[in-house]
Amino acid sequence: MKNSISTLLLGTALTLASAGFAFAQDKTVKIGALSDQSGLYADLGGPGSTLAAQMAAEDSGLAAKGWKIDIISGDHQNKPDIGTAIARQWFDVDKVDVIVDVPNSGVALAVNNVVKEKNGVYINSGAATSDLSNAQCTPNTVHWTYDTYMLAHTTGQALVKAGGDSWFFLTADYAFGAALERDTTAVINANGGKVVGGVKHPLNTSDFSSFLLQAQSSKAKIIGLANAGGDTTNSIKQAAEFGIVKGGQKLAALLLFLTDIKAIGLETAQGLNFTETFYWDLNDQTRAFSKKFAARMKNGAPPTMVQAGVYSGLIHYFKALDALGGNPHDGVKVVEKMKSMPTDDPLFGKGEIQPNGRTIHSAYLFEVKKPSESKGPWDFYKLVGTVPGDQAFTPLSESKCALLKK
Amino acid sequence: MQALYAQLLVGLINGSFYALLSLGLAVIFGMLNIINFAHGAVYMMGAFVAYFLLNNAYLSIGYWPALIIAPIVVGIFGMILERTMLQWLAGLDHLYGLLLTFGLALIIQGVFQNYFGSSGLPYAIPDYPTIGGFHGLQGGMNLGFMFLPIYRGWVVIFSLVVCIGTWYLIERTRLGAYLRAATENPTLVRAFGINVPRMITLTYGLGVGLAALAGVLSAPINQVRPLMGENLIIVVFAVVVIGGMGSIMGSIVTGFALGVIEGLTKYFYPEASNTVVFVFMVLVLLVKPTGLTGRAA
Numbered sequence: 094m095k096n097s098i099s100t101l102l103l104g105t106a107l108t109l110a111s112a113g114f115a116f117a118q119d120k121t122v123k124i125g126a127l128s129d130q131s132g133l134y135a136d137l138g139g140p141g142s143t144l145a146a147q148m149a150a151e152d153s154g155l156a157a158k159g160w161k162i163d164i165i166s167g168d169h170q171n172k173p174d175i176g177t178a179i180a181r182q183w184f185d186v187d188k189v190d191v192i193v194d195v196p197n198s199g200v201a202l203a204v205n206n207v208v209k210e211k212n213g214v215y216i217n218s219g220a221a222t223s224d225l226s227n228a229q230c231t232p233n234t235v236h237w238t239y240d241t242y243m244l245a246h247t248t249g250q251a252l253v254k255a256g257g258d259s260w261f262f263l264t265a266d267y268a269f270g271a272a273l274e275r276d277t278t279a280v281i282n283a284n285g286g287k288v289v290g291g292v293k294h295p296l297n298t299s300d301f302s303s304f305l306l307q308a309q310s311s312k313a314k315i316i317g318l319a320n321a322g323g324d325t326t327n328s329i330k331q332a333a334e335f336g337i338v339k340g341g342q343k344l345a346a347l348l349l350f351l352t353d354i355k356a357i358g359l360e361t362a363q364g365l366n367f368t369e370t371f372y373w374d375l376n377d378q379t380r381a382f383s384k385k386f387a388a389r390m391k392n393g394a395p396p397t398m399v400q401a402g403v404y405s406g407l408i409h410y411f412k413a414l415d416a417l418g419g420n421p422h423d424g425v426k427v428v429e430k431m432k433s434m435p436t437d438d439p440l441f442g443k444g445e446i447q448p449n450g451r452t453i454h455s456a457y458l459f460e461v462k463k464p465s466e467s468k469g470p471w472d473f474y475k476l477v478g479t480v481p482g483d484q485a486f487t488p489l490s491e492s493k494c495a496l497l498k499k
Numbered sequence: 500m501q502a503l504y505a506q507l508l509v510g511l512i513n514g515s516f517y518a519l520l521s522l523g524l525a526v527i528f529g530m531l532n533i534i535n536f537a538h539g540a541v542y543m544m545g546a547f548v549a550y551f552l553l554n555n556a557y558l559s560i561g562y563w564p565a566l567i568i569a570p571i572v573v574g575i576f577g578m579i580l581e582r583t584m585l586q587w588l589a590g591l592d593h594l595y596g597l598l599l600t601f602g603l604a605l606i607i608q609g610v611f612q613n614y615f616g617s618s619g620l621p622y623a624i625p626d627y628p629t630i631g632g633f634h635g636l637q638g639g640m641n642l643g644f645m646f647l648p649i650y651r652g653w654v655v656i657f658s659l660v661v662c663i664g665t666w667y668l669i670e671r672t673r674l675g676a677y678l679r680a681a682t683e684n685p686t687l688v689r690a691f692g693i694n695v696p697r698m699i700t701l702t703y704g705l706g707v708g709l710a711a712l713a714g715v716l717s718a719p720i721n722q723v724r725p726l727m728g729e730n731l732i733i734v735v736f737a738v739v740v741i742g743g744m745g746s747i748m749g750s751i752v753t754g755f756a757l758g759v760i761e762g763l764t765k766y767f768y769p770e771a772s773n774t775v776v777f778v779f780m781v782l783v784l785l786v787k788p789t790g791l792t793g794r795a796a
Contacts, residue, residue, distance in 0.1 A: 303765035358621030
């Protein structure tokens, strides 16, 4: 009897040891870049995000330490059902460890649940909804680049403080638009302004004239654009056509990307204020990276904030894996490691990942240059101000994330 | 009340795009019996040709000449398609034409997207010639109830002229009579010494050219984007179906009318603005399966 117990114990110990041995040896990672590859957000994420993931893998230095890194990409077509189907297949069949990018808040929130269920890692760079690190936070998710709370508390707040105390919203009718309008409204009310009206438009609308006329007749000082990508560029272009800015109303493009400015052209976009957490021309490090990136992009474009976020998020992920000494294929464990290490990379600078999964780094208020001020094909932004990370993002005391209630 | 007038006018402006596009579709369906799903793609090509003409370092051809050149260029492209592919489908079921043109649309859009990305290219409203205080079609007028951009007013008038001109050409001229006869009885018309296949090719070129013209007109309003025709084409098909397949006047009138209905929906219940056209289509087809002005086949 005694003998058989000791055999059992010995056997268990051996199994554990060999499991530990196998874990230390496993140096394979599979990354899934899930993005809008063909629709209205394809230029700000899409193939550029996959390239950013590749560059992160190359720059991580893990290959020299014997790691094998695979990258696959998928197109969610801005449809939550397609996004979750791809995510499930990636986890079940392709054995993906980490999903990155995922622009479109509707898709991002749906994929969030799948990643938690499969205990993977989710580094979201493309989606805006602040719910990812708030009401719907999970121990598997890191929200890297920006969110609606940050946009509302930087661009929104700056405009209200500059006298824009009455607002009318043009809101994209899905999760992202709703979150951005909600967060911005809270800021407007807190600063003594008020929202006098709003209209919800379907995603990917080409004609905004009816909505703009309603905004014009509302007499609001600020017309808040709670939309993104092609919807924002069309709104801005058509607002110029209807003489809205000349008539004394101001446009607040709450979310604007580098590629959007390119699409509108400086002539129409000049003077717009907005916020981003990354711009290629910020400092020597961002310029150096962007040069390498642009050289490998088909159209020679520097990275957008979303693509830069994919790179930085993965660089931090690789650091965590390196520190763990091998890939445990356990999402919660890896994300905990990521949260325990301060973030520091050439693109976003120093920061941290809060317990709710929100990455904190500086945000920058920009103004679009006049055509005469621009020196090159992508020279669009003038830096107006810098907001430190702890002021730009949701304070932990206000966060509704369940992970914080321990 | 003032806001309502403004919405009616804006609806009319959008309606002019629907009318131009559905007119081309109706012409092609009426004469070739092809449901041309590539219509959105050629509309997009029209806008892109205008963009190239303007931004090519050697050409720098602005808006006004582009209004003529772009439809011709795209029309020739359409005629090549007809000669090389579509003509072999004559006499077959509608489905074959629909599938072929749908595939062509996907390929054309895919190629453009691959080269130009998805976020679009800027095309400014023309600022020449300068007459009096007006710089080309820039700026606008205060109508009391709304600020009307001159460009949009121009689009409505120009589209109306083109629509009525096309209707006149097909319904009231000798050439139109030949065309209509050729679709009724090609063998007989050929016996009179008329080259029917060439006529069919030219007709397809005309329909495609009309779409390209709509593309040039829309370039200064919308972004020049590879997918700009993708959503529009579905609405335009609804217009053609409501107006009565193949009916020229039906598609023109319905195009303008649906633009207005959509504009009003955007005012009263914006969330439904993408679907109202289809609700209307269902209602019309329930009452009159051949469409508003269509005749039973």
